Amino acid sequence: xxxxxxxxxxxxxxxxxxxLGAGWFAPSGYARQFREAPSSPPSRQHWLGTDDIGxxxxxxxxxxxxxxLLLAPAAALISTLLAALVGGLAGYLGGIWLRLATGFTDLFxxxxxxxxxxxxxxxxxxNVSPLVSVLITFLILGLxxxxxxxxxxxxxAQTLRSSDFVLQARATGVRGFRLFLxxxxxxxxxxxxxxxWISIPVFILSEANxxxxxxxxxxxxxxxxxxxxxxxxxxxxxxxxxxxxxxxxLIVVMTSFQTLLTDETEEVAA
Amino acid sequence: MLWRITRHLLSIAGIVLLGGLISATLVRLxxxxxxxxxxxxxxxxxxxxxxxxxxxxxEQNVLYFYASYLRGALHGELGVSHALNQPIxxxxxxxSMVTVRIAGVGLLLGWLLAMALAFIVxxxxxxxxxxxxxxxxxxxxxxxxAVLALLSVxxxxxxxxxxxLIVFPKTYRYSRNLLAKAYAMPHIIAARARGLGELRILIWxxxxxxxxxxxxxxxxxxxIALGACIxxxxxxxxxxxxxxxxxxxxxxxxxxxxxxxxxxxxxxxxANSGADVIIHMARSQEA
Numbered sequence: 001x002x003x004x005x006x007x008x009x010x011x012x013x014x015x016x017x018x019x020l021g022a023g024w025f026a027p028s029g030y031a032r033q034f035r036e037a038p039s040s041p042p043s044r045q046h047w048l049g050t051d052d053i054g055x056x057x058x059x060x061x062x063x064x065x066x067x068x069l070l071l072a073p074a075a076a077l078i079s080t081l082l083a084a085l086v087g088g089l090a091g092y093l094g095g096i097w098l099r100l101a102t103g104f105t106d107l108f109x110x111x112x113x114x115x116x117x118x119x120x121x122x123x124x125x126x127n128v129s130p131l132v133s134v135l136i137t138f139l140i141l142g143l144x145x146x147x148x149x150x151x152x153x154x155x156x157a158q159t160l161r162s163s164d165f166v167l168q169a170r171a172t173g174v175r176g177f178r179l180f181l182x183x184x185x186x187x188x189x190x191x192x193x194x195x196x197w198i199s200i201p202v203f204i205l206s207e208a209n210x211x212x213x214x215x216x217x218x219x220x221x222x223x224x225x226x227x228x229x230x231x232x233x234x235x236x237x238x239x240x241x242x243x244x245x246x247x248x249x250l251i252v253v254m255t256s257f258q259t260l261l262t263d264e265t266e267e268v269a270a
Numbered sequence: 271m272l273w274r275i276t277r278h279l280l281s282i283a284g285i286v287l288l289g290g291l292i293s294a295t296l297v298r299l300x301x302x303x304x305x306x307x308x309x310x311x312x313x314x315x316x317x318x319x320x321x322x323x324x325x326x327x328x329e330q331n332v333l334y335f336y337a338s339y340l341r342g343a344l345h346g347e348l349g350v351s352h353a354l355n356q357p358i359x360x361x362x363x364x365x366s367m368v369t370v371r372i373a374g375v376g377l378l379l380g381w382l383l384a385m386a387l388a389f390i391v392x393x394x395x396x397x398x399x400x401x402x403x404x405x406x407x408x409x410x411x412x413x414x415x416a417v418l419a420l421l422s423v424x425x426x427x428x429x430x431x432x433x434x435l436i437v438f439p440k441t442y443r444y445s446r447n448l449l450a451k452a453y454a455m456p457h458i459i460a461a462r463a464r465g466l467g468e469l470r471i472l473i474w475x476x477x478x479x480x481x482x483x484x485x486x487x488x489x490x491x492x493x494i495a496l497g498a499c500i501x502x503x504x505x506x507x508x509x510x511x512x513x514x515x516x517x518x519x520x521x522x523x524x525x526x527x528x529x530x531x532x533x534x535x536x537x538x539x540x541a542n543s544g545a546d547v548i549i550h551m552a553r554s555q556e557a
Contacts, residue, residue, distance in 0.1 A: 103284075103285075106281075106285055107285055107288055107289060107292075110285050110286075110289060110535045110538055110539050111289065111531070111534060111535055111538065112493045112494065112496045112497025112498075112534065112538060113497055114415060114497035114498060114500055114501065115496065115497045115499075115500055115512075115515065115534055118500050118501070118515075118516065118519070119293075119500075119515060119519045119527070119531070120296065122516065122519030122520050123296050123297060123300040123519055123522070124300065124301070125301045205412075205414045208414040208416065208417070209414045209415055209416045209501055212414065212416035212417065212420065212501070212505070213416060213500075213501060213504060213505070213516075228414065228416070228417055228420075231417065231420045231421070231424070232420055232505075234424055235424065236424065247413070247417060250412065250413075250414075251409060251412045251413065254411070254412035255408055255409075255412055258408055258411065258412070
């Protein structure tokens, strides 16, 4: 493990621990309003100041990070499982199943990712409770984001299908779904892991895009999207530079993911 | 070759038609569909409200709507937008010019930036340049498209700059990796050993190796740029196709969203298939 990867691991671990312990580290709840101090600059009481309606920005950053970092992997898990089911199974079965799955993934990939995501989210209910909005947002990410992974998995499963050990397993009488579960799926694990890890930063960024457009997690629940939405009212960086903290944190987390992923994908490629 | 092009066109037609049908179904099932605030107007008589309702009656059955839409489309009639109360043909014509300009200039600028940086890093062969290139492209990869759009508003920068900065990091990373692989090839190592200049190696030996893959990347970046048009146009207030799609989805405007979806799917597929055909032609010429 090189220095950059170790550093990325440490940063991610630190961010995860601090955001998971938001209840302890945050000076107040994410929705608590300090009505006497709206839009206040950083102080001893509010480390990153308060937002327009007097909520502590540091607390919102911690809770928002927790939501994004917990639910993006959950969405990535859904999309990877769907990809394994559609791509892996179709690649293993081949023939008409593979053609059908390829056509289906082509259909999903024929629309730009952001276009598909934003349009579908905009069509779903917008006036819902914060908890439902979180579920809708991350379920959409999971249910729409499987196509690219399915294509990779179909190709890998197709290669495995004609491999010697699968042929031997078939010769010894292992057939059908059992062959897929016992012999093919375990060998798809490295590709599945890689696809899972690749999906997480993509979903974090996608949630941020949705949140900025007002289609993400509903208020008062914070997420990176809703935190970054605060940039909308800024006229310059010099006005209130502490407002940039969520963006900087996002860049740090995403860079850490990138550093880890570069090595991960290289290992899978090898 | 002709068969390949025909197969591509057939596949594009199939996917576009299916994409349109799925988007129509999604809009039909969307909560809030078939609610028109005009129906709540107390000044309207019961007859007028009934007339308003009957004007949307054709959209209740998705298959019926889609069949009649396709019949109209064959005659050049794309319907009328409920939300904007304008013929969709006019809307698409006006708005597509804005998107073509933003996405086109953004793509061009993004590619220029990416290729210039990739060439400089390749020619310089200094690790500091490599690190700088990776850091700059990495930073832009980590910023959501919508944040870049907000920053372009903050700095009064044109919308195409945001598109360029969205396209740039992906293009740079990919082209830099391809160049690095090309530079490790035996014939380029031999050329360098014989004392050929770096610029000559790049133009005569490295670029032909990576050319076809760059064509494939060009097709993908069209899709990236089109996708980025929604947040950029919506946040920067640019009246393009992205903003139109955004408004259509929010207003549950069935005819408009179906048309926009079909248009975006068609452009994306044509860009990717065009790249595919160019690659196939070049490979068959090589063979």
